Amino acid sequence: MKTIAILFVAACGVALAGAPEGKTVFEAKCQACHGPNGEGKAAIAKMFKVEMRPLGSKEIQAMTDAELKSVITKGHGKMKPVTGVSEKQVEDVIAFVRTLKQ
C-alpha cells in the first residue's frame, strides 16, 4: 500500500514539473503584489490605480504561456518587468500560475 502511495506522489510530481519550484519563485517575486493565491492585493491595485485580475481567473488562465512570459519579462500595463529571474524560473512560475486556476 505504502509503495503505491509513493509511486502515485512521484507520478504527480512529474506531471506538475516546475510547479513546486515555481511556488518559491512566486513567493519571492510575485506574492508581494499578487498575494499568496494570486488574488491581487487591494493596496497595490489602489496604488497603481488598476484593477488586478486574480491570476486564477478565466481571463488570465486563457493567456498562453508565451503571453504570460511576456507579462513577466517585459511587463504589462502598470506592471513592471520582473527582474532577477532566469528563463527556467519564469517557466516554473508560469507552471505555478497554472495551478491557481479556479
Ligand code: HEC
Ligand atoms: C510591483 C508589483 C508586482 C509584481 C512584483 C508582480 N506584478 Fe503582476 N501585476 C501587477 C499589476 C499592478 C498588474 C496590473 C497591470 C495593469 O493592468 O496595468 C499586474 C498584472 C499581472 C498579470 C495580468 C496581465 C493582464 O493582462 O491583465 C499577470 C499574468 C501577472 N501580473 C503576473 C505576475 C507574475 C507571474 C509575477 C511574478 C513573476 C508578477 N506578476 C509580479 C503588479 C505586480
